[in-house]
Amino acid sequence: MKLDELYALLRRRGFLWPTAEIYGGAQGLYDYGPLGTALKRRLEEAWVSWFVGRSPDYYRIEPAEIVPEAVVRASGHLENFTDPEITCDACHATFRAETVLEKVRPNGIDGLAPAQIEEVVRSHQVRCPSCGSTALSVPAAFNLMFDVPFGVARTERAYLLPETAQASYLAFARMWEVGRKALPLGIAVVGRVYRNEIAPRQVLFRLRSFTQAELQIFFDPEEPPGHLGSLADEKVPVLRAERRERGEGSVELVPARELVAGGLPEFYVDHLVHLLRFLRDVLRYPAERIRFFEKSDKERAFYNRLQFDAEVYTESLGGFKEVGAVHYRGEYDLRRHAEGSGKDLSVSRGTDRRLVPHVLELTFGVDRNLWTLADVLLGRDGDRTVFRLPAYLAPVAVGVFPLIAKEHRAVAEALTEQLLAAGIPAEYDEASSIGKRYARMDEAGTPFCVTVDGGTVGEGPEHGTVTLRSRDTKGQERVPAAELVARLAPALRPPRPSGS
RNA sequence: GCGGGCAUAGUGUAGUCUGGUCAUCACAUAGGCUUGCCAAGCCUAUAACCCGGGUUCAAAUCCCGGUGCCCGCACCA
Structure with a gap:
């Protein structure tokens, strides 16, 4: 169905409608009605059952939706709010873009989009001030957090949670004790997050308040979680970054074992397959509508070592749309929060090792999948719907x-x-x-x-x-x-x- | 955020250019009769010009502002 037709049907049947509809609505906000609420709950339950239910060491928590400013400063969300940054992929140092580009752009970089700043960096062969590498990247500028005056005098600054993952990182130290110091440790959150999107659009696909289901798996890279076992022959529909760069845009069905043989870590492929099975066997998206889109070095956020977006083909939105992802984030997040909070977030392993656990992040957009389910599974059969x-x-x-x-x-x-x-x-x-x-x-x-x-x-x-x-x-x-x-x-x- | 298009009952629509009957039709919803296993029929009822201002004797229609939706660009940390 086309977007308007599908949306009208969902509205008419009480799945969802615009927030404050009688006042003309509010951009990027929707309310779920009886059917939508029930469907969303079941979708969340199915996700929890499939992902959190995978290990007794995976736990679901429910965080507050407001965080103090220090949190988003440490996570990097706040700095990007005002000043575009340049990060070095070689030594992981971070600099203000304006400073690094002072010589090549004496007039400053105001008004340039991150991609354009990156173009300037590349065309002038700018080097990292710290290590001299040219492997610099420019994370997209962030300006999407809702700030909240906090405290009785409203003098403290806080923010509506922009992604559930941060709540899991904040919970790690406590959960390390609660989970009795076991790795891997999984911390899952199904919760509302808030982003002041510039242009909310396509109903549930870009919202200002939406629900994420995320599982952060903290692990020791020497003992990563997940072994393919009987799933080694599962064929994974992938669109590899390298092939895309060569201009080959078609999806390949690659057996999981071959992805591992080709260089992807087994634990990572294991989780790709697990997500594939969720989308295909639990949610029942037709196999040919699912693909895993690998983000290249340049496309993915600098802290992600590996990123495959799970995409589902939708008719109403005219193409493959991201509904989830698997990110290998390394130790970036815990390291940042250790620095920000001054707490040591490393843990001891055995008698003589300490490490900052690595993070494998499984994300799932609940609202997006609700829409996609309707797009894919709701249709005409003769004269009935x-x-x-x-x-x-x-x-x-x-x-x-x-x-x-x-x-x-x-x-x-x-x-x-x-x-x-x-x-x-x-x-x-x-x-x-x-x-x-x-x-x-x-x-x-x-x-x-x-x-x-x-x-x-x-x-x-x-x-x-x-x-x-x-x-x-x-x-x-x-x-x-x-x-x-x-x-x-x-x-x-x-x-x-x-x-x- | 920039540009373009659009906005009439619950849904889809006619009417807008060219201002002037009670705002069209279908489906839907509710009640009644009838029927009794796949959106049947008949009768009755419910129900709309996105919001605010302006022009005019008169505005769904023309003008201005706002809001919302869609598309493109940008953005998606």
Whole structure:
């Protein structure tokens, strides 16, 4: 579907709508309605189950959404707010761009975009003032944080959290104790973050307040987490940076073992495959719509040693869009916060080693994936509109209908109560024709519909049975009502990782 | 942030150029009759000119400002 059509459908059905809609809306802010809220919760649960559930040493925390200025100063978010920086990829030193470029641009660099500053650096063969290397890069200028006057007198400066990852870095020291000093240590956050985006657009794809699900895995590079094992033959759809630079833009399906043989660390490939399986097998994006886009040295943030963005092809947004990523961030973040806080964030390993743990970051945009799921799984099938969500993601698991309202209402309502009591999200509907009720449920993504009819309430052989209708096949079968819970429950649990 | 386009019931729309009936039609939603397993039919009802100012006897229509959405550029730390 086109963007406008998909958005109208999601609005009409109460998945989401603009914040402060009656006042004309607010750029980059959307509210989730009943169906959207439920879908988002299930998406988050599925992510937690798949990623945090992978190891007993992975923990989920819930941080505050406001951080003191010192935090964003140490993380590098604040400095970039005002002055573009130049960083040296060789010695990791950081300088103000204006200072480094003083000689070649005596008039300053005001108004230049980071990419243009980088062009100046390259064309003048500028060298690192510290080590003399020409491997300089210019991180994009950051000006997107919401600042918050803090304290009763409003004299302290604080910021709305711009990325959940920072909260995990802040929690590392405490979690090192809580997790009883084990590496790898995983710290996951599913939470709201805030960025004052210059041009919010495309509904859920660039928001000013959105939800990230991120898992930071702190590990000892000598004992990295993850072994391919049985997943070594899994074919990964990759778009390698090197091939792109040669002008070959097509996706290759490369077995995981070959990516390792080609030089990528095994633990990194392991997590790429794990993410691939989540997108393909848990969220059910068609395999051909998924690709991993490798960012080159120049494209990725300087602190990332490796970066593959997970992208999914969307029709409404006209191409592959980033929905998640795997970043190997090295020790950059803990080192910065150790410097900023004055706390030693290195840990001891064995009897005579200390190290600052490295970080593997798995990121997942919850809102973006909600949109992408709708884009990919919500569509027309003949004259009906069907949202083919996996059952465990569906906002409503079962629609319960009386075939004839006044005759079957009581039994159908009682059945709805039984399902709800068993923890199955059920919704009763007696309005309009049976076909229209099925259609409404198809649109909402409800995988199952149960209809109470004359057979159910009669004394014949069908007594106590109902029809169970499948959203995807439209097929029906008669099932004893008493068996519904046992029948449906397994399909409603999100998959957990296995076999890796 | 710059440039372009757009804004009419819940949804999609007609009307705007050329100001002048009660703002068109379909679907939707609610109630009733009928039917009784895939958006059926009939009757009734609900419901809109994005916001603010201006011009005019009269503004959905013309002008100004704002807000929002889409597209391109830039940005995406």
